[in-house]
Amino acid sequence: MKALDGDVRSTSLSGVEIGYSRLLISRAHDEESTRLSKTQNRGLPHLREVTTMAQDQQLRYSSARSFFKANFSPAFIYPIKGIWYFLTHRYLHPLAQTRILPLTLLATCILVLLFMTAYLPVVAFLAIFHYKGSAWVNGTFFVLGIGTLLISILFEALFVDHTQVDIFDAVLIAEGYEHLVKNRRPVSEDIDESDPVKRLGAREKGATFAPFSFRQIIEFAILLPLTFVPFAGVPLFLLGTGYRAGPLLNWRYYALKGFTRKERNAFIKAKKRRFEYMWFGAVYMVLQLIPVLSIMFLLTSAAGSALWSVHVESENGDNLVNEDEDVMPPDYTDDP
Known part of the structure; x- marks a missing residue:
């Protein structure tokens, strides 16, 4: 009997121990879950803070990029890019x-005479x-300004303009914009x-790179005395003529x-374009004041102008070739 009692008691104690062990395990599990939950809750504000900081940084970057695009332009680089492009192609x-x-020989003779007599x-x-x-x-x-004025009147419109047209059109073809050239010539x-030059057909009648402008000549002559002003005069002259x-x-x-004339004026007078063209023209005028090389820069500037046009086209999202409308295949259908 005593032995039986001992066995029962031993079995009961084992059951109690097992139950107590399970209780301890359950409590430990609950405590661990609570601790993990608290840790996660403590980490959420930090995660939100990091996310907010990243969003703010992205917003600031986008704002800075938009401001840069709206207020700064690479237009002044393109006359220089035209020189490099011309030399390397x-x-x-x-x-x-x-x-x-x-x-170049004629332009040099003009400058030599001016410096000998007027300088x-x-x-x-x-x-x-x-x-x-x-x-x-x-x-x-x-004196260089007077020389540039005379060279523009004598040579630019009469002897160089058609060559500039061919350079401009050839660069557009090389850069993948032949659909624009096709609007005016085969x-x-x-x-x-x-x-690209060999692919060019005949120029259209009256094709001009830059029209001869009496207004430009008159304004150039009016602004030329600005070069008399110490220090600030030359930059003002370059910006004004540019x-x-x-x-x-x-x-x-x-x-x-x-x-059309109306569309052209609206395009030129847009706030952004107006200052872009001013900087492009100012750098062009600097190149035209370089003795001997000014005639060469007339041609390289045509390449620079074409590259600038490519930039404008890509900026406006017009980088799609306007080919003839292709016949689209019919929509798929299961009907026989």
């Missing part, structure tokens, strides 16, 4: 060979109210021809786009 070189040497008198006049060195600097820009469909020259240097683009 050999298909453009034949267009310059027939004209560049004789026109010293101008410097002597400026020395009356200038500081010691500035009279020579401003006198140099004044372009060969020979895909095996890698030379403001007028910039839109004219992109005239071929307006023709290829088929702009």
Whole structure:
């Protein structure tokens, strides 16, 4: 009997121990769950804070990018890019060979005559109210400005304009915008021809790169005395003449786009474009004041203008080739 009692008692104790162990395990599990829940709850505010900071950073980046796009433009780089593009793309070189040497010699002769006859008198006049060195600097820009004016009147519209048209159109074809060129002149469909110049057809009647503008000439002559002003005069002269020259240097683009006069004026006078063209024109004017090389820069600026037009097209989201409308296949249907 005693042995039986001992067995019963032992069995009861084992059951109690098992129940107690289960209770301890359950409590431990509950405590661990509570601890994890608290840890997660403590981490949520931190996670929200990190997410908010990331969103704020992204918003600031987007705002800065929008501000930069709205207020800064790479337009002033494109006359320089045109020089590099012209030098590194050999298909453009034949267009310059027939004209560049004789026109450069004539332009150099004009500048030599101007410096021999007008430079010293101008410097002597400026020395009356200038500081010691500035009279020579401003006198140099004044004589170079007169030379640029004469070269523009004598050579640009008469001898170079058609070459500039071909350069502009060839660059557009090379950059994948032949659909624009096709609006005004034929372009060969020979895909095996890698030379964009050879793909160009005959120019349309009256094709011009930059129209001869009496208004521009008059404004240039009026602004030229700004070079007499010490220090600030030359930059003001370049910006003033660039403001007028910039839109004219992109005239071929307006023709290829088929702009009416009203559309062209609206495009040019848009706030962003107005200042972009001013900077483009100002850098162009700086290049035109460089002796001997100014004729060469007339041609490279045509390449720069074409590259700028490509930039404008891509910026406006017009980088889709306007091909003839393809016949779309019919929608799939299970009906026989």
